[in-house]
Amino acid sequence: MSIYVGNLSYEVTQDDLTQTFAEYGKVKRVQLPTDRETGRLRGFAFVEMETDAEESAAIEALDGAEWMGRDLKVNKAKPREEKGSFGGGNRRY
Template identity: 80%
Template sequence: MSIYVGNLSYQVTEDDIKGVFAEYGSVKRVQVPTDRETDRPRGFAFVEMGTDAEETAAIEALDGAEWMGRALKVNKAKPREDRGSSGGNRGGYGGGGGRNRY
């Protein structure tokens, strides 16, 4: 399982986050997603700790804590939703229901 860390400064680095979370245990991985167009951090990250107990300790200590001038939002990460095409009208064609022209 991993931890979601939101409301991060856009100047934050993986090393910054690793340093903060290392106070609560071993940090296995830090991922800071970036914007595809600007390559800037998107203001959130995911952290994987060594054990569930370490994750719980980090969440309890850091959720709502102020860091780099921002109140952090820290909780268990939710599983990623499948973004595959699930039908719908993504092509922009069709629709127009309710218009009978007889």
């Protein structure tokens, strides 16, 4: 499971997030998604921690906290939904 971190500054780095979340336990991985077309950060991240207890402590401490001039939204990440193919253009059956 991982943590969703929203409302991030576009200036944030993986190191910034790793240092902040390391106060609550061992950080296994940080993902900072970027926009495919512009390469800019999308304003959210996913953080994986070693244990559920560490994740819970980080969520409790950081949700709603002001960080880098913004109020963070921090919660358990929802599983990614598979996107089905809709439409199909000029398919013939």
